[in-house]
Amino acid sequence: xxxxPMTVKEVTKKVISKDQLFxxxxxxxxxxxxxxxxxxxxxxxxxxxxxxxxxxxxxxDKLPLNKQVLVVCAKEGSSVMVAExxxxxxxxxxxxxxxxxxxxxxxxxxxxxxxxxxxSLYQFVRIGKGCLSYMIESQGEAIIVDAARxxxxxxxxxxxxxxLIKHVADTHLHADHISGGRKLxxxxxxxxxxxxxxxxxxxxxxxxxQEGKEILVxxxxxxxQPLYTPGHTIGSTSLLIDDKYLxxxxxxxxxxxxxxxxxxxxxxxxxDLRESLYDRYKKLDGxxxxxxxxxxxxxxxxxxxxxxxxxxxxxxxxxxxxxxSDKFRTLVTxxxxxxxxxxxxxxxxxxxxxxxxxxxxxxxxxxxxxxAVHN
Amino acid sequence: xxxxxxxxAKGLACxxxxxxxxxxxxxxxxxxxxxxxxxxxxxxxxxxxxAKSGGxxxxxxxxxxxxxxxxxxxx
Numbered sequence: 001x002x003x004x005p006m007t008v009k010e011v012t013k014k015v016i017s018k019d020q021l022f023x024x025x026x027x028x029x030x031x032x033x034x035x036x037x038x039x040x041x042x043x044x045x046x047x048x049x050x051x052x053x054x055x056x057x058x059x060x061d062k063l064p065l066n067k068q069v070l071v072v073c074a075k076e077g078s079s080v081m082v083a084e085x086x087x088x089x090x091x092x093x094x095x096x097x098x099x100x101x102x103x104x105x106x107x108x109x110x111x112x113x114x115x116x117x118x119x120s121l122y123q124f125v126r127i128g129k130g131c132l133s134y135m136i137e138s139q140g141e142a143i144i145v146d147a148a149r150x151x152x153x154x155x156x157x158x159x160x161x162x163x164l165i166k167h168v169a170d171t172h173l174h175a176d177h178i179s180g181g182r183k184l185x186x187x188x189x190x191x192x193x194x195x196x197x198x199x200x201x202x203x204x205x206x207x208x209x210q211e212g213k214e215i216l217v218x219x220x221x222x223x224x225q226p227l228y229t230p231g232h233t234i235g236s237t238s239l240l241i242d243d244k245y246l247x248x249x250x251x252x253x254x255x256x257x258x259x260x261x262x263x264x265x266x267x268x269x270x271x272d273l274r275e276s277l278y279d280r281y282k283k284l285d286g287x288x289x290x291x292x293x294x295x296x297x298x299x300x301x302x303x304x305x306x307x308x309x310x311x312x313x314x315x316x317x318x319x320x321x322x323x324x325s326d327k328f329r330t331l332v333t334x335x336x337x338x339x340x341x342x343x344x345x346x347x348x349x350x351x352x353x354x355x356x357x358x359x360x361x362x363x364x365x366x367x368x369x370x371x372a373v374h375n
Numbered sequence: 376x377x378x379x380x381x382x383x384a385k386g387l388a389c390x391x392x393x394x395x396x397x398x399x400x401x402x403x404x405x406x407x408x409x410x411x412x413x414x415x416x417x418x419x420x421x422x423x424x425x426a427k428s429g430g431x432x433x434x435x436x437x438x439x440x441x442x443x444x445x446x447x448x449x450x
Contacts, residue, residue, distance in 0.1 A: 028424040050393045050425040074417050078390040363416060 003083040005097040006070055008106040012127050015039045015298055016108075016305040022067045024059075024093075026052070026082050027074055027100070035367045037072060037096075037103060037128070038298045049078035056085045068094065075099040101362060103128035107153040109135075110306045112291065115242045117222045123291060124153060125305050130295050130369045131177055132307055135163075136241055138218030143167035145239060145247055146293045147180035149361060154184060166190045167217065169209050169224075170350075171249030171293060172236040173198035175262040176340040176369040178361050179350045182206075195228075198235030203352040209237050229280050231273025232258035232371070234265070238281075246288040246311060251276055253292045254300050254309050256372035257320030259336055262343055266333045274328055277321055286312030294371050320373065332373050341367040376435060376446050378410035379403060385414045385442060392418045393425055396447070400431065403449045408434070411445040419443055 014021050020041045025032050026049040036044065045062055052059070063069050063086070071086070071093055073079040079095040086093050096103065107124045114120055119138030126132070126148055134145040135154060142163045144154050147170075158165050168185040172195060182204060185192035193209035194202065215224040225240040232250040236258070239247040250258040257277060260269035288311045295307045302308065315321050323331060340346070342364040348354040349361070356364065382399045384392040392413045399409055411422070419436070422445055426433045430450040437444045 028421055030420060030424070048421070048424060048428075049390050050397070050421060051428060053394060053397050073389070075389060077388050081390050081394075359416075 002092055003080070003087045004092075004094050006094040007097050008102045008128070009108070011037060011070070011096065011103070012106065012108050012125075012305070015042075015127060016301055020067055022064050022069045023072055024063065024069060024082070025072045026078050027072070031074065031100075035100070037100075040298055043067070049073060049082055052082055052085065056082065056089060060086070060089050060091065063091065063093075070094045070096055072096045072103075073099050075101050100128070100366075104362075104365060105148075105150050107133070107148060107150065108305055109153075109157055110304050112245070112289070112306055112308065115222050116244070117218075117242060119218060119222055121241065121245055121291075122157075123306055123308070124148070124157075125295075125301070125307065126177075127305070129177060129365070129367075132291070132293050132295065134247060134291065136217055136222060136224065137161070137163050138222040140164055141166045141218040143169060143215060143217050143224060144181075144184060145169050146171055146174070146249065147184050149178040149180045149183075149365070151180040151184040151187065154180075155187070158188075164188070167193065167215055167224075169193040169215070169239070171195070171209075171239065171247060172233040173202075173263075173347060173350055174250075175343040175347050175350075176294075176371050177365050178346055182352070195226075195233075195235030195237045197230070198233050199351075201351050201353070211237070227280065229276035231260055231269055231276045233263055234269065234272070236276070240284075240288075243285070244287075244289060245291055246281075246284065247291050247293075248281075249293045250371045252281065252290060252314065252318075252321075253294055253296065253372050254290070254307055254314065255318065256296060256374040257318070257332070258371060259373045260332055261336060262339060262371070263347070266336075270329050270332055273332060274325070281311065282315070284311060286310065286315065290314055294369050296369075296372050296374065336373060337370050340370045341365070376408070376410075378446060379407040380409050382409060382411045384418070385412050387413065387415060389415050389417045389421070393421055396422065396425070400429075400447065400449055405449055407449050409447045409449070411447065413443045413445070414441060416443075418445075422447075
């Protein structure tokens with residue numbers, strides 16, 4: 001029977017449309033336990049490829065005949081080997097093209113809506129890692145917010161739609177993924193913005209992303225308004241766009257809130273986080289669409305894969321916005337999930353102090369994002 | 376450490392380092408030692424997991440200039 005590749009884009013479509021898929025993950029148990037392809041209707045079997053070198057006869061019975069089977073490994077090689085062995089027994093299976101490496105690096109662009117001043121807002125869903133970045137476009141110009149390391153995704157999208165990237169901003173100094181912000185700004189000749197309080201150790205030039213300093217996109221039509229909301233980091237800054245959208249960075253998520261400990265200062269920043277969530281956001285219009293920099297679970301993916309909810313809705317149902325002061329402190333300082341892989345090295349890289357090559361950057365980013373207080 | 380057999384798996388991508396390691400181990404006697412050099416970063420975790428499931432002992436592993444060196448004792 002045949003062995004066919006399945007692309008990360010095809011798997012993404014299955015996640016979004018909640019299709020069924022049987023995943024035979026042949027990475028070692030630790031890697032699988034730490035991070036896998038999540039889908040609401042996906043089933044899993046994890047058997048390391050090195051336990052199948054003598055043959056796959058023992059696992060054939062465990063694979064369904066009525067579902068698509070996708071063999072997954074870290075970089076593709078082992079999944080092809082196992083898929084071929086399965087095919088020799090008469091099964092028809094797919095392997096994941098590019099493996100988990102490709103899964104981690106894929107971004108799906110999803111249109112969120114139009115802007116009153118003309119233009120559109122797009123969410124780029126990094127489905128494998130739960131990172132969300134944004135393009136706000138007006139009159140052929142754009143700002144990219146919280147860019148991933150794989151900047152070619154934004155450049156290709158901009159070229160295809162005749163858009164010029166003029167500004168690139170990070171809402172905070174990221175600890176879970178390597179920012180593509182500075183690289184992208186350099187490539188397109190744009191300005192790179194980062195909150196000054198997060199940039200005290202940054203070793204390159206930047207523009208300040210600061211409350212009161214508005215960014216105009218496409219002439220005077222769309223205003224990006226920074227709002228200082230510390231707590232995940234001391235500089236964390238939200239962006240208010242077109243009086244309709246609120247980019248919350250890693251402060252507020254749809255089903256959770258940001259953790260204050262990734263820069264080693266959980267106790268110091270609890271009060272800041274509380275004030276941002278319970279005071280600063282509360283004064284804003286409840287009709288604003290919250291657009292966070294992460295999601296944790298695929299259940300947060302809505303229509304076409306978009307991750308969003310109104311601020312009012314989050315005040316009603318997000319646990320992190322509905323706690324007494326002492327319970328809030330416990331939630332954000334005790335029993336936090338493990339920290340993201342290599343988070344200290346990632347912070348140093350985003351400051352420009354470490355300069356890992358592409359392969360090292362990839363290794364540093366392996367695994368889920370874990371920027372929320374809930375897993 | 377003195378090895379009874381040496382396997383150069385440098386430049387090989389997963390799954391080849393383990394496929395070759397398994398073949399080399401099959402030719403060794405109980406208690407003999409195989410030295411493996413590899414450059415695929417994934418080999419580190421996979422080799423120790425494979426050794427454990429196969430009853431072999433990973434006696435030593437080091438990393439020098441991007442080359443991973445393993446000493447496996449056949450069990």
